[in-house]
Amino acid sequence: MGNMNDALRVERLSFRYGKRLVLDDIHLVMREGTFTVLLGKNGSGKSTLLRVMAGLAQCGSGKIELLGKDLRSLSASSRARILGFLPQQHRPVFPFSVEDVVLTGRACHVTLIPGKKDREKAFEAMDRVGIMHLAGRSFTELSGGEQQMVMIARVLAQEPRIILLDEPTAHLDFVNQARLLDLIRELVDSGLTVAAVLHDPNLAFLYGDEFVFLKNGRLQSVSSSQKPWDGSLLNAVYDMDVHTVPYGKRALVIPGGDKKSVDHS
Amino acid sequence: MKRPAIRWILYGLPVPVLVLSLLVGPSDVMSPGQAVLWMARRLAGFSGQADAKEALVSAILWNVRLPRVLLTFLVGGALAASGNSIQALFRNPLVCPYLLGLSSGGAFGAALALTTSWIPLQPSAFLFGLLAVTSSYLLARVRGRIATVSLILSGVIVSGIFTSLLTILQFLTDPFKLQTIVHWTMGNLHNATWEKVRSAAPLILASTACLFLMRWRMNVLALGDEEMRAVGLNPEREKLLLILPATLAASASVAVAGVIGLAGLMVPHMVRMMIGPDNTHTLPACFAFGGSFLLLVDNLSRTTASFELPVGVFTTLAGGPFFIFLLKRAGIGWET
Numbered sequence: 001m002g003n004m005n006d007a008l009r010v011e012r013l014s015f016r017y018g019k020r021l022v023l024d025d026i027h028l029v030m031r032e033g034t035f036t037v038l039l040g041k042n043g044s045g046k047s048t049l050l051r052v053m054a055g056l057a058q059c060g061s062g063k064i065e066l067l068g069k070d071l072r073s074l075s076a077s078s079r080a081r082i083l084g085f086l087p088q089q090h091r092p093v094f095p096f097s098v099e100d101v102v103l104t105g106r107a108c109h110v111t112l113i114p115g116k117k118d119r120e121k122a123f124e125a126m127d128r129v130g131i132m133h134l135a136g137r138s139f140t141e142l143s144g145g146e147q148q149m150v151m152i153a154r155v156l157a158q159e160p161r162i163i164l165l166d167e168p169t170a171h172l173d174f175v176n177q178a179r180l181l182d183l184i185r186e187l188v189d190s191g192l193t194v195a196a197v198l199h200d201p202n203l204a205f206l207y208g209d210e211f212v213f214l215k216n217g218r219l220q221s222v223s224s225s226q227k228p229w230d231g232s233l234l235n236a237v238y239d240m241d242v243h244t245v246p247y248g249k250r251a252l253v254i255p256g257g258d259k260k261s262v263d264h265s
Numbered sequence: 266m267k268r269p270a271i272r273w274i275l276y277g278l279p280v281p282v283l284v285l286s287l288l289v290g291p292s293d294v295m296s297p298g299q300a301v302l303w304m305a306r307r308l309a310g311f312s313g314q315a316d317a318k319e320a321l322v323s324a325i326l327w328n329v330r331l332p333r334v335l336l337t338f339l340v341g342g343a344l345a346a347s348g349n350s351i352q353a354l355f356r357n358p359l360v361c362p363y364l365l366g367l368s369s370g371g372a373f374g375a376a377l378a379l380t381t382s383w384i385p386l387q388p389s390a391f392l393f394g395l396l397a398v399t400s401s402y403l404l405a406r407v408r409g410r411i412a413t414v415s416l417i418l419s420g421v422i423v424s425g426i427f428t429s430l431l432t433i434l435q436f437l438t439d440p441f442k443l444q445t446i447v448h449w450t451m452g453n454l455h456n457a458t459w460e461k462v463r464s465a466a467p468l469i470l471a472s473t474a475c476l477f478l479m480r481w482r483m484n485v486l487a488l489g490d491e492e493m494r495a496v497g498l499n500p501e502r503e504k505l506l507l508i509l510p511a512t513l514a515a516s517a518s519v520a521v522a523g524v525i526g527l528a529g530l531m532v533p534h535m536v537r538m539m540i541g542p543d544n545t546h547t548l549p550a551c552f553a554f555g556g557s558f559l560l561l562v563d564n565l566s567r568t569t570a571s572f573e574l575p576v577g578v579f580t581t582l583a584g585g586p587f588f589i590f591l592l593k594r595a596g597i598g599w600e601t
Binding site: 097101106110114122 | 415478480482491492495497498537541545
């Protein structure tokens, strides 16, 4: 049995695609009200781990607990009331209005047709993400950044306690990446538990509480107090020389061991 | 005009169109005025002695026009509602209820009944339509999951197989029966009877009612399988719950009216262009507008020529230009 404050626990999890071992004996604990960032190279198993934790891919062996309940014992809709998941790509073909897209997040609370309360929840979620002005616009006309905010609002409308985001900053520009991570930070500080796959270690170190490094399906978990940017951990994870520069209590990360890359003008 | 206003017009459209359609027909015995008089008397509960002329009017309206008008409306509504659901399910605006082999299966079933006369035509068309869709569905099922692309592919293959079988029948049969088969596949509403209405109406109404209950789930499904799982619904189950009634409604229509092209593809588009893509509104609007649309088209095909052109030809000829007009004016909204 896990600690009361554990939002999500993963024990001895392994996962295979066919014969290939993608996740190898994973142990992971996410405490309530923390922001965990998953880092690693492409193909290291980050997205797979996220999907398995979200209950979208059958876990091979091992155990996953959400708020102390075995994931396998939960029905799809009771799982969705605890945990929200944002997949990588979303391109609806039909030009639904933003309001209608956000409303679909209510599916786990709705029998057949959403009611007045569900519409209110959808508007609350849009308000929280700051996209009320987009409510009547059609989703397909929005910019990538706006679409991502809509999808976050959809996850919030679901009212989960835990949110898993697969590369939420992909396709977003500099400003929108910062806006999105500020929003995630706000959500976490208000008590939600969030885990996200991020490609940029700088953003990860600026915003995250806990860091999970994946390499070849194996996992190493480090919290911010342990300063993952120090030492040779990043070099090993990315198979590349990484230079770190102190920044406040944290650090910035620059690819390349020496400062050669800035002297070439 | 605002979308809600257009919506209510679409919902109300069937009433005037149904009444108007009763007045239209090739008979010289009866003027529209007589038809109106007859309807007024019926509604007032008049049941007195009728003279010969009035008996004729009554027979034409009651035994010829009314079943045809009702059947046409039901078939048009069923095809459009079914098309709306299938497009939502495949997240693809280019598909129609015939995609999974329903029309070729139905046509083969009808041809088999016409050539061999072992089995009655309507049940045969209905059952082979269902058989085709079921095969497509089962072929596409891999380890409990249905990928959209494999469903489309298996639909194409199953359609191809039934079309080949139909061609064999057409090749082997005599010219007279061949003509009947070809006419059947063009769509035929002119031999509507009360019996056909009775056999098709319960299925069509029950399955469109199921689709009506699923109308919001279609919105959830339209965003993608992964997104649907993420909010706690099982896309495989939801797809089955849509395919089943959509197929039943469309095969019931094919069984009584033959293959009426384009109605199931075009009407949902027209409706979306008028009131937007929210399936909670488009589904009932598709039923109302699809029925009215087919009725108007059928009225045209009954009145413009001295002989009746197959209604399938007319749906395309009359609907095509309107479709292009909407497309040019409103834009379809998925230019990617």
